[in-house]
Amino acid sequence: xxxxxxxxxxxxxxxxxxxxxxxxxxxxxxxxxxxxxxxxxxxxxxxxxxxxxxxxxxxxxxxxxxxxxxxxxxxxxxxxxxxxxxxxxxxxxxxxxxxxxxxxxxxxxxxxxxxxxxxxxxxxxxxxxxxxxxxxxxxxxxxxxxxxxxxxxxxxxxxxxxxxxxxxxxxxxxxxxxxxxxxxxxxxxxxxxxxxxxxxxxxxxxxxxxxxxxxxxxxxxxxxxxxxxxxxxxxxxxxxxxxxxxxxxxxxxxxxxxxxxxxxxxxxxxxxxxxx
Numbered sequence: 001x002x003x004x005x006x007x008x009x010x011x012x013x014x015x016x017x018x019x020x021x022x023x024x025x026x027x028x029x030x031x032x033x034x035x036x037x038x039x040x041x042x043x044x045x046x047x048x049x050x051x052x053x054x055x056x057x058x059x060x061x062x063x064x065x066x067x068x069x070x071x072x073x074x075x076x077x078x079x080x081x082x083x084x085x086x087x088x089x090x091x092x093x094x095x096x097x098x099x100x101x102x103x104x105x106x107x108x109x110x111x112x113x114x115x116x117x118x119x120x121x122x123x124x125x126x127x128x129x130x131x132x133x134x135x136x137x138x139x140x141x142x143x144x145x146x147x148x149x150x151x152x153x154x155x156x157x158x159x160x161x162x163x164x165x166x167x168x169x170x171x172x173x174x175x176x177x178x179x180x181x182x183x184x185x186x187x188x189x190x191x192x193x194x195x196x197x198x199x200x201x202x203x204x205x206x207x208x209x210x211x212x213x214x215x216x217x218x219x220x221x222x223x224x225x226x227x228x229x230x231x232x233x234x235x236x237x238x239x240x241x242x243x244x245x246x247x248x249x250x251x252x253x254x255x256x257x258x259x260x261x262x263x264x265x266x267x268x269x270x271x272x273x274x275x276x
């Protein structure tokens with residue numbers, strides 16, 4: 001009995017770690033679903049000019065309208081909650097890899113935990129019937145948050161600091177994709193040639209598309225801070241649509257939309273081949 005008891009704590013810890021890893025893989029799959037839907041909605045906007053929301057709210061509403069909408073929403077919310085739990089474990093215990101115990105790595109994991117926990121809460125609230133929660137326009141939310149920040153002492157600087165941070169994050173995401181930094185987190189040596197090619201194509205193109213959207217979000221925040229005008233702040237939907245207002249027109253929007261779809265596919269690859 002003594003031997004059995006001695007092994008029980010270790011066995012329990014192993015079970016918990018395996019559960020966290022399973023939650024992480026479910027989270028990557030859930031993220032993939034969201035980006036596939038957002039990207040598909042953005043493609044439709046580029047081709048038809050539809051007024052559908054190309055953001056989390058639009059994706060959630062699209063899922064809810066399907067035959068198995070309730071089941072899909074619960075599964076999506078559970079996956080995002082699993083991702084939040086994994087990021088929390090990284091923040092508390094450290095992430096995998098040589099830099100996993102660094103303060104900035106833990107802080108980044110904590111921020112991601114908050115983001116995914118909030119996303120899970122909104123999706124699950126929508127699944128439980130609170131339609132105003134999961135489907136809220138990110139454009140309206142962004143303008144409301146910007147207006148509140150501008151009302152604070154030094155509000156313009158707060159908005160500017162957050163906006164510059166988001167802009168820098170977008171550029172960081174795109175550059176890391178070009179440099180193929182995602183390979184560091186994959187079981188690269190165990191992948192077949194076609195699997196590596198799949199992850200490179202979707203990782204680079206998807207990362208650039210995602211990074212451009214974040215950069216557009218940050219740039220709109222900088223403009224809102226400079227003009228002291230919250231109406232200039234954009235959410236994900238408006239940020240995606242803004243690419244159609246460039247000299248390249250809908251074609252650039254179509255390219256970015258395709259990138260978001262590919263990032264969704266890349267997330268599915270991470271769900272399977274991420275080294276956790």
